[in-house]
Amino acid sequence: MVRNQVQSRPSQDASSVARWPFGIVRFETRRARLLLAALLVVGALLPSAAAQETRIRAAMAGSPPTLDFVCSFAAQARDYGVYIYESLVTLAQDYDVAPQLAERWEVSADNRTFTFFLRSGARFHDDTLVTADDVLVSFERFLEVSPRRADFGAVESMRAIDDATFEIVLSEASAAFLPLLAYPGPAIAVMPADVIRGKACGELDADSIIGTGPYKLVEWIPDQHVHLQRFDGYVTVDEPGSGYAGQRSANVRDLFFVPVPEAAARLAGLETGEYDYAQNLPADSYGRLSANPDIETHIIKPSFWVAIHLNTQNGLLQNPLLRRAIQVGLDQEEIMLVAAGGPQLMRLDCSIFFSEQTWHSDVCADRYNEYDVAEARRLMTEAGYANEPIRILTASDFQYMYLAAIALESQLSQLGFATELQVFTYSAMIDVFRNRRDDWDISYNGFSIRTDPGVFATVFTSTSGYQPYENPEVDRLWAVGRETFDPADRYAVYERIQDHIYDDVPVIKHGDIFTMDGARSRVQGFEVFYTTPRFWNVRLSDR
Amino acid sequence: MIRFLIERALGLVFVMWFVTLIAFTLTRLAPGDPSAAMLGSDATPAMVATFRAQYGLDGPIVTQYVVWMGHVLRGDLGRSINLGRPVTTAILERLPVTLALTLVAFLLSLLIGVPLGVIAAYRKDTVIDRIASLIAILGLSLPGFWIGIYLILFFSLRLGWFPSGGYVNPLLNPIEGLRHLVLPGLALGYIQAALVARMTRAAVLDILTLPFVQVARAKGLAERVVVLKHVLKNALLPVITVSGVSLAVLFGGSVVIETVFTIPGVGRLLISAVTNRDFPVIQGALLVIAAWYALVNLLADLLYTVVDPRIRFA
Numbered sequence: 001m002v003r004n005q006v007q008s009r010p011s012q013d014a015s016s017v018a019r020w021p022f023g024i025v026r027f028e029t030r031r032a033r034l035l036l037a038a039l040l041v042v043g044a045l046l047p048s049a050a051a052q053e054t055r056i057r058a059a060m061a062g063s064p065p066t067l068d069f070v071c072s073f074a075a076q077a078r079d080y081g082v083y084i085y086e087s088l089v090t091l092a093q094d095y096d097v098a099p100q101l102a103e104r105w106e107v108s109a110d111n112r113t114f115t116f117f118l119r120s121g122a123r124f125h126d127d128t129l130v131t132a133d134d135v136l137v138s139f140e141r142f143l144e145v146s147p148r149r150a151d152f153g154a155v156e157s158m159r160a161i162d163d164a165t166f167e168i169v170l171s172e173a174s175a176a177f178l179p180l181l182a183y184p185g186p187a188i189a190v191m192p193a194d195v196i197r198g199k200a201c202g203e204l205d206a207d208s209i210i211g212t213g214p215y216k217l218v219e220w221i222p223d224q225h226v227h228l229q230r231f232d233g234y235v236t237v238d239e240p241g242s243g244y245a246g247q248r249s250a251n252v253r254d255l256f257f258v259p260v261p262e263a264a265a266r267l268a269g270l271e272t273g274e275y276d277y278a279q280n281l282p283a284d285s286y287g288r289l290s291a292n293p294d295i296e297t298h299i300i301k302p303s304f305w306v307a308i309h310l311n312t313q314n315g316l317l318q319n320p321l322l323r324r325a326i327q328v329g330l331d332q333e334e335i336m337l338v339a340a341g342g343p344q345l346m347r348l349d350c351s352i353f354f355s356e357q358t359w360h361s362d363v364c365a366d367r368y369n370e371y372d373v374a375e376a377r378r379l380m381t382e383a384g385y386a387n388e389p390i391r392i393l394t395a396s397d398f399q400y401m402y403l404a405a406i407a408l409e410s411q412l413s414q415l416g417f418a419t420e421l422q423v424f425t426y427s428a429m430i431d432v433f434r435n436r437r438d439d440w441d442i443s444y445n446g447f448s449i450r451t452d453p454g455v456f457a458t459v460f461t462s463t464s465g466y467q468p469y470e471n472p473e474v475d476r477l478w479a480v481g482r483e484t485f486d487p488a489d490r491y492a493v494y495e496r497i498q499d500h501i502y503d504d505v506p507v508i509k510h511g512d513i514f515t516m517d518g519a520r521s522r523v524q525g526f527e528v529f530y531t532t533p534r535f536w537n538v539r540l541s542d543r
Numbered sequence: 544m545i546r547f548l549i550e551r552a553l554g555l556v557f558v559m560w561f562v563t564l565i566a567f568t569l570t571r572l573a574p575g576d577p578s579a580a581m582l583g584s585d586a587t588p589a590m591v592a593t594f595r596a597q598y599g600l601d602g603p604i605v606t607q608y609v610v611w612m613g614h615v616l617r618g619d620l621g622r623s624i625n626l627g628r629p630v631t632t633a634i635l636e637r638l639p640v641t642l643a644l645t646l647v648a649f650l651l652s653l654l655i656g657v658p659l660g661v662i663a664a665y666r667k668d669t670v671i672d673r674i675a676s677l678i679a680i681l682g683l684s685l686p687g688f689w690i691g692i693y694l695i696l697f698f699s700l701r702l703g704w705f706p707s708g709g710y711v712n713p714l715l716n717p718i719e720g721l722r723h724l725v726l727p728g729l730a731l732g733y734i735q736a737a738l739v740a741r742m743t744r745a746a747v748l749d750i751l752t753l754p755f756v757q758v759a760r761a762k763g764l765a766e767r768v769v770v771l772k773h774v775l776k777n778a779l780l781p782v783i784t785v786s787g788v789s790l791a792v793l794f795g796g797s798v799v800i801e802t803v804f805t806i807p808g809v810g811r812l813l814i815s816a817v818t819n820r821d822f823p824v825i826q827g828a829l830l831v832i833a834a835w836y837a838l839v840n841l842l843a844d845l846l847y848t849v850v851d852p853r854i855r856f857a
Contacts, residue, residue, distance in 0.1 A: 269709070424575075
């Protein structure tokens, strides 16, 4: 008896498929099954063409800590919040105040009472109409839970006059009030009163993330994606789009924001087409991306400005002559080229306000980027510099800071300074900056304030606590600025402040740095504003 | 057996307590605290003081530890400062992702390592053996993130076969889910595959010299049967040892790979928490990883008795 004889099956006919009842195909041979499996796999691998046309996948640099917009300073919260929520007023392209949920407003003669008239027909994502009571409860919640509530310490009272009219009364007049109201970091997002009444930060569930913006929240899976979908009930403003204001048409139905912390991963995903948009890409990829016909680069201008704090109250740089020596001896262009990674991602400008802002001034131009090595050395001699090391703090996890610090150290050495570069993570650097004031002379920072100049008061006043700078005249001018309502007079006040800063040298600005985003060419009509990618008013082509 | 389990359980408790001490102390020894990361350089002292009081960071360190341990013993790992959500929730959301990646990496390490080791042993001192050994040595020498980056460059950017990163739930979309896990699984599992290959090769070489293998061949059994039924089964014990350690290491090693491939797992959560000085999340994630190590090692020990009936627990 032959063992292991396999019972052979009837020979197959030429066809590799047979049919079961109802026309169901049965794949008989191994080859046919493999072919079917391959077809299924290939079919599954091909992205759905229909899905591509109605959605944008954007690779974002960070994850939102919360979608309860008012509860976070984080830029990531703002990046998503501007789609979901609206406030009474917002920022236009020139960073001036523009209407949003309030179509117009009136200010009393004493500049203390603001009356807002709500846009008619505005609806929440749950399809209820927006009323002044919703605005009132939203403001009350903001003043109770938001980390930014101190900006509105002058609010004395608020009330809903009727369904479409909302009033705020300040305890003292402030020219900064409307700009602070418009500032989106975080803005006073208007939400349904019934949903948010009595709720602290962290108590709103996903179903409660309801705003009036052109997009509504569909799903948020932390670290995976935020899925927003067009809100069909949104009534866009009949004004040209400008900044976060004006027309906001949600032409693309679905937006998927995917947090991708690694810049290289965002870049790779953009190039392979996994993402339609990628935020904050490496500067050295600019040439490669510009040469790619399927990708468009978008320079985010302005982004922030790079500066060094000089320790005016402890150590070597208490001496104003040495601070002036550093100021006059630096080649800012070289430092900025190193920090930014290319000329298209930087701008030399002395003002503490961006050139896109109303408050920009050239009053400081004569004390910026002088690069006068001889004068610097003369000042060092006059100051009696005895080769003590200048201790420079920088952060390794912010590449522009780290690179700028290396360039600065090199230049200071060439001027004749002894230097000591101390590299920390950002958190550790801040810890040393704040709490070990005897251990540093220069510390890096980046500023991105593009709202009311009064916000800078937290940085350049003697009462700020951590910033080692005291000038009673500057303190006085900040207060004057808050109380000055004529735009020209206010401009003059802030120009004088900048003049003082450049005389006292508590900080030295290197320059403006830009960031670079990228988009697949199928995303059409995209324009940059602030640091938030705006996908309203864009369209998708077939490419 | 019962006594063994009790002893291991007591040991586990001690180990976990020690981990809590390490996790708590190390996070606070590093310069910078959550207020620095969350509030930045422009915060006033009043803002910092309010923040620290709000999150219980202003008390003596011993008090902070006792309070935190009290919550941990009740199963509460605290609340994330950065996310504003319970740490337990944040970890549980991401745990399946890391487990999926770990499992794929583990399976790949076995699928690559065991055959490679068997082939190398059977073709000892031949070119095939040299090549297999070289592959194993490279796996032990090259860092996982480096392998990951080059996998992305070649298979994703150049060939377009696989996505460059991201995660799709394999339970909801098996094909896309597996597509997203192949490259990170390879990058994570390759190093362990090298270990498994070398261990398998050594074990198989030992077993091949034993008399029962010659008897099996003399009986006329196909070489495939000799390998799979006799040699490999006996060579498995040391392989299980390595695999158990591998499974534990893979979980912890996912930290870097999740970052390279943008996978929203526990590892990436931990990296983000370290950057933001989110103490509760750092502490909670370290506890979870340590617990995983301890449990997997225990399971590996228990598995010995299944594979080798001669092994009994004293």
